[in-house]
Amino acid sequence: MSFPYPTLMVQGTTSDAGKSTVVAALCRLLRRRGVAVAPFKPQNMALNSAVTADGGEIGRAQALQAVAAGIAPHTDMNPVLLKPSSDIGAQVIIHGRVRAEMNARDYHQYKTVAMGAVLESHARLRAQYAAVVVEGAGSPAEINLRDRDIANMGFAESVDCPVVLVADIDRGGVFAHLVGTLSCLSASERARIVGFVINRFRGDIKLLEPGLDWLEAQTGKPVLAVLPYLHGLYLDAEDAVQGPTRRDGKFRVVVPSTPRMSNHTDFDPLRFHPDVDLRFVREGEAIPGADLLILPGSKNTRGDLAWLQRQGWPHAIRRHLRYGGKVIGICGGFQMLGNHVDDPDGVEGAAGRSQALGLLDLDTVLTREKRLAQVSGRCVFAPDAAGAAVGGYEIHMGVSQGAALARPAFEIDGRPEGACSDDGQVLGTYLHGLFDDAAACAALLRWAGLHSEHAVDARALREASLDRIADATEPLLERLLALGAASAP
Numbered sequence: 001m002s003f004p005y006p007t008l009m010v011q012g013t014t015s016d017a018g019k020s021t022v023v024a025a026l027c028r029l030l031r032r033r034g035v036a037v038a039p040f041k042p043q044n045m046a047l048n049s050a051v052t053a054d055g056g057e058i059g060r061a062q063a064l065q066a067v068a069a070g071i072a073p074h075t076d077m078n079p080v081l082l083k084p085s086s087d088i089g090a091q092v093i094i095h096g097r098v099r100a101e102m103n104a105r106d107y108h109q110y111k112t113v114a115m116g117a118v119l120e121s122h123a124r125l126r127a128q129y130a131a132v133v134v135e136g137a138g139s140p141a142e143i144n145l146r147d148r149d150i151a152n153m154g155f156a157e158s159v160d161c162p163v164v165l166v167a168d169i170d171r172g173g174v175f176a177h178l179v180g181t182l183s184c185l186s187a188s189e190r191a192r193i194v195g196f197v198i199n200r201f202r203g204d205i206k207l208l209e210p211g212l213d214w215l216e217a218q219t220g221k222p223v224l225a226v227l228p229y230l231h232g233l234y235l236d237a238e239d240a241v242q243g244p245t246r247r248d249g250k251f252r253v254v255v256p257s258t259p260r261m262s263n264h265t266d267f268d269p270l271r272f273h274p275d276v277d278l279r280f281v282r283e284g285e286a287i288p289g290a291d292l293l294i295l296p297g298s299k300n301t302r303g304d305l306a307w308l309q310r311q312g313w314p315h316a317i318r319r320h321l322r323y324g325g326k327v328i329g330i331c332g333g334f335q336m337l338g339n340h341v342d343d344p345d346g347v348e349g350a351a352g353r354s355q356a357l358g359l360l361d362l363d364t365v366l367t368r369e370k371r372l373a374q375v376s377g378r379c380v381f382a383p384d385a386a387g388a389a390v391g392g393y394e395i396h397m398g399v400s401q402g403a404a405l406a407r408p409a410f411e412i413d414g415r416p417e418g419a420c421s422d423d424g425q426v427l428g429t430y431l432h433g434l435f436d437d438a439a440a441c442a443a444l445l446r447w448a449g450l451h452s453e454h455a456v457d458a459r460a461l462r463e464a465s466l467d468r469i470a471d472a473t474e475p476l477l478e479r480l481l482a483l484g485a486a487s488a489p
Contacts, residue, residue: 001033003131004484007040007122007161010197011136011152013177017168018199018227020061021235023135025473027069028466030131038129039065042118043080043137043151045090047262047299048237051372051393056096057081060236060265061135068466076121080114080150082107085260085300085348095121098370101347111148115158118150122159134161141184153189162194164480165221170200170229175215182219194483195224197476202229224483225476230468234272234461236265251275251450254290256313257282258304262297263395266330269435269456276450283307287316292326292448295333297432301366301398302343302354305336314357326448327359327426331396334418334428338362338400347397359426360419362402370397371430377412381420381427385443392433404428 008026012019023039030037039062050063050073058078066073075096082090089103092110094117102110125132137151140163148154156163167177182190196215201208205226212223253270257280270278281287293316298304308314317327329337337359343366344351356364376391390410402419409418409429418429427447435441436458445452 001035003030003035003037004481004487005131005162006126007132007134007159008480009134009136009156009161009163011140011156011163011165013139013141013165013167013181014171015138017166018197019135019166020065021469022164022166022197022199022227022473022476023133024061024065024068024235024466025469026133026477027065028470029473029477030133031068031070032470035131036129037069037131037133038071038125039069039077039135040122040125040132041078041135041137042122042155043082043114044078045082045084045137047083047260048265049081049083049263049395050236051374051395052077052096053374054096055372057093057370057372057395058096060263064236064462064466065133065135067462068470076124079117079121083262083299086303091299096372098368108145108148111150115148115150115154118155119158122155136163139181140165140189141181143184153185153192156192157188161192163192164195164197164224164476165193166197166199168199170202174198175211178215179218182221193221195222195479197224198226200229201226222479222483224479225473227476228472230472233465233468234268234458235465235469236268236462250277251292251445251448251452252277252279252288252290253292253294254288255280255294255296256287256308256311258296258298258307259283260298260300260304262299262332263330263432264296266296266432266435267294269441269458272458272461273441273445273452273456274454275452276445283311287311287313290320290325291450292328292445293317293320295327295329295336297330297396298332298336300348301332301335301364302341302348302352304332305341305354305356308336308357317357317359321359321425325425328444328448329360329426329428330434331394331430331432334360334430335364335398335400337426337428338364338402338404340364341398342366360402360404360421360428362400362404362419362428364398364400366398368397370395375412375417375431377410377414377417379409379440379443380411380416381409381418382424382443382447385440385447388437388439388443390431390434390437390440392431392436394430395432396430400430410434
């Protein structure tokens with residue numbers, strides 16, 4: 001099969017309208033039909049990132065879309081990644097590597113340089129693949145960001161590609177979102193929209209049809225597909241913590257939802273484990289009792305550490321340990337478990353030193369150089385875990401040193417990694433994705449006190465979910481093929 005659109009862009013009326021999911025579904029469908037396809041997102045803002053085969057980092061959604069397309073994730077699939085470190089500043093990553101820390105105003109001026117990187121990556125993908133399916137960012141109706149736009153219509157206009165506009169009916173106001181978005185666009189931008197997708201519909205389609213007729217008459221644009229609300233999907237999310245989490249598991253895992261928490265997808269295997277009740281505790285909420293506490297990764301370790309201290313977490317963690325509970329720290333959370341976190345160069349904000357939780361005898365110095373690596377190895381944190389395979393990725397700025405490292409948690413690529421406390425209650429690691437391998441997940445939960453017959457195969461669940469969304473999106477592909485055939489000379 002040939003696909004009539006060498007580059008097709010999917011934009012949304014809002015954030016979380018379903019752009020990432022639609023792109024992933026189209027990539028899986030085109031792969032099924034033998035089309036060499038690659039995902040692409042010009043600019044992404046997310047704290048959840050993935051390490052690529054070429055040693056860089058991109059948004060997790062593009063890594064997931066690459067899996068859907070049956071190809072290895074590459075930095076060209078997301079040439080500009082912004083990782084917020086404060087309300088007004090972000091780390092700017094170009095072609096997978098940290099370029100600078102910028103505030104919003106400086107980055108807006110920098111967009112002309114960033115657009116060059118975007119067009120370079122798109123050109124390379126177009127040379128390698130028969131089709132490139134592009135995900136926009138946020139909404140094209142953000143007129144305050146139209147100048148120098150590289151994420152939505154600015155990109156579409158530059159490469160002259162058609163656009164599909166997605167809206168989420170589940171949040172309400174779907175017709176207003178679509179009509180209102182169109183009204184904010186220029187004539188040339190409106191012209192390149194080939195049609196609409198209404199996402200997350202549940203109910204009787206007959207009751208929706210009068211609205212669809214009105215929408216098509218009002219805008220002159222076809223509704224290409226109405227996609228159903230699919231429950232229980234296991235897909236990597238970029239931004240908000242996906243829920244709801246389980247409330248019926250017998251083993252309670254509690255995670256503080258810190259302001260700059262990164263890579264919360266680490267916890268997805270626990271969210272889907274039938275014996276685990278996973279809870280994220282937000283600002284101002286009471287800290288519940290738990291069997292296992294996990295400190296997550298962070299884009300601003302010292303800032304999130306200060307947040308934990310203000311919220312009373314140090315006292316709660318020490319009480320939890322006195323009663324025999326277990327604690328895991330991942331990446332930034334690992335750094336917080338030590339004695340101090342030093343940032344002499346102001347890598348994550350103002351230069352300074354923070355007293356950490358003192359649960360592991362180590363100190364961390366934040367550095368400008370970021371470690372990015374896909375890794376694999378085995379568990380060594382407990383005798384009954386020895387040999388269990390573990391894999392994942394490292395993505396951090398900072399070097400930890402201290403006596404605690406003499407008792408590692410894992411052996412990764414032949415080297416010791418992480419640390420365990422002498423009493424066996426506290427474990428720290430730089431390894432993201434440590435629960436993705438079923439054997440490692442079972443071993444970690446067993447160490448924490450859960451002896452379960454169930455196992456969660458994260459990769460199998462992800463593949464099954466990609467197939468589900470692809471099956472549901474088949475009508476959209478058929479409509480696009482029909483439109484392409486009708487417009488062919």
